[in-house]
Amino acid sequence: MTRPEPHIDVRPVTEADIPDWIRALNTGFLRTPSVADTEIADRASYILPSRTLGAFDAGRCVATFRSFPQELTTVGGETVPADAISNVTVTPTHRRRGLLTRMMAHDLAAAKDRGDVVATLIAAEYPIYGRYGFGPATWTTQWTIDVPRTGLDPRWSGPEDGGRIDIVDGADVRKIGPELYERVRRAQPGAVDRDERWWLVNTGVLHLDRSPWTEPFFAVYRSAGGEVEGLVAYTADDHWSEGKKQPLNTASVKWLITTTPDAERALWRYLCSIDWITTVKSGWRAPDDLLPFFLPDPRAAGATSSADWLWVRILDVVRALQARTYDGQGALVLEVVDGAGLAGGRYRLEAAADGASCTPTTATAELVLDIADLARLWLGDESAVRLAALGLVREERAGAARVADALLRTSRRPWCPDIF
Structure with a gap:
């Protein structure tokens, strides 16, 4: 109480x-x-x-x-x-x-x-933030790869596409990482910006006594034309079978960013080719990551956890809905309920491939939903039909939830690579 x-x-x-x-x-x-x-x-x-x-x-x-x-x-x-x-x-x-x-x-x-336009957070506990209008807008998954089971050729020596992979140090990462990440995050719904301090902390220049720094390995993928298209940071343990007869080391990915599927494929292939590495832990990845299907046997990558990640609280419905693009075309009147009085109201969304408008309206509502549930739909990850089945949104016009899905859902799921 x-x-x-x-x-x-x-x-x-x-x-x-x-x-x-x-x-x-x-x-x-x-x-x-x-x-x-x-x-x-x-x-x-x-x-x-x-x-x-x-x-x-x-x-x-x-x-x-x-x-x-x-x-x-x-x-x-x-x-x-x-x-x-x-x-x-x-x-x-x-x-x-x-x-x-x-x-x-x-x-x-x-x-x-x-x-x-919005507020964001990473929720340590699920039940806390919904009452303040936040909804889980992105999810994340971790995989563990059983390398011997993958079916990958153990004789692999480098990318087949003419690109190359090189080990670099933290100073190199601070030079090439920010520009690469800018390209990554501009193409990834749900991604957030990284400031200079992020790169200093994640390359060991800044660290606190209570968080001892372990220098990771850094590897960069360059395309056949020499352009930086991927970076990975990873650590490795020192584990052997009983009697020290066989190395059974694990590579743990701290972060991996790429601008192309070729770069992503090459870096995962590289991690699975390192001598002594029999297990690769992916770290937090997009829930529909391509990783398992880069492997001849996708079951070699087992999903070890799945969790809600970035929570969003919409503060300006008009700007939020006008800021994103839409693959479909149509119109929908939304009744948005906001107990805090920050962003509630009735809005008409008109969307098309060449842009969208969202305006306050007095027209009859077609779909009624809480501001937290609008946040779940906004980045394209959640289904209005599913939320209706759960009793979280209400159709005032039959079929309105399907219209919402046709307008709002995306072909790839949003993802936030960072915690903050």
Whole structure:
């Protein structure tokens, strides 16, 4: 049961609050609550105090919340400004007192005023964020490849398409990675931008004492014309059979990005060809990734987990629906229910291959749905017909859910490669 306690002060942090805010953050995530000077300096270097909230009870921070600017790629490649939410915790002694609700309301109202089209987050727990209008807009899957079972030729020595694969170091990755990723994310609905700090952290230039850095291997794929089309970062363990008779090592992919199927095929083939590697763990991939079907025996890649990933909260229905493209043509009147009063209303969507318009209307609604369920449909992953079967959307006109699917669903599923 929620016990609102208005004497607890919810406000943006000051510089002096940062050590206490980090302690509360570490407590909420069950990390050691001690705060190192290096962690204070690191946090202070990139957080935005005006968008970093804390709940303070008698001067002590008991809940944390942070947001930052982000760009999110929509269907068709256009990006929209997003309010990215992270570092959300409530100290165990202060649960069920409405602190998250107060921090979320503060942040979403500010995001709406700024003109952000959506808010985004990665949900640690599924039940929390639907009540704030967020819906799971992308999913992700992990595969484990049994290399000896793949049927791949063990004599493979390089790409057959004239491209090449080279081992590079972190400095090389910082030079070629950002431009490559820009091309990747512009073509991938659900992808978000990566700033310079992302590349510094993921190549070991920046790291915290509580997160020891293990240098990964980096490999780059260049096409026959010399263009960089793929990068992979991976680590390997040191495991042998009993009596050290046979190496049984696992390569674990930290991230793999490509702009072409040829590059993707070549990098997975490379990982499966490394001497001593008998298992490859894919890391988090798109739910309809091509990976299993690059292998002669697709069953050699077993899906070991599947989970919701990027959650989206639409703040501006008109701009969100006009920002994406549509393969089909048609019109639909949507009644969008938003308990927070940020983006609800009745809208007429008219879509065609050459563009779309979305306008407020007083026409009779054809499909009624919550703002969270519109977010599930927006990037093309979910089916309105399926949501109707679950009782989450309601048809006011027979067949309206099928019309929504014809307009909104995409041929490939959206995917967010990152966690934040």
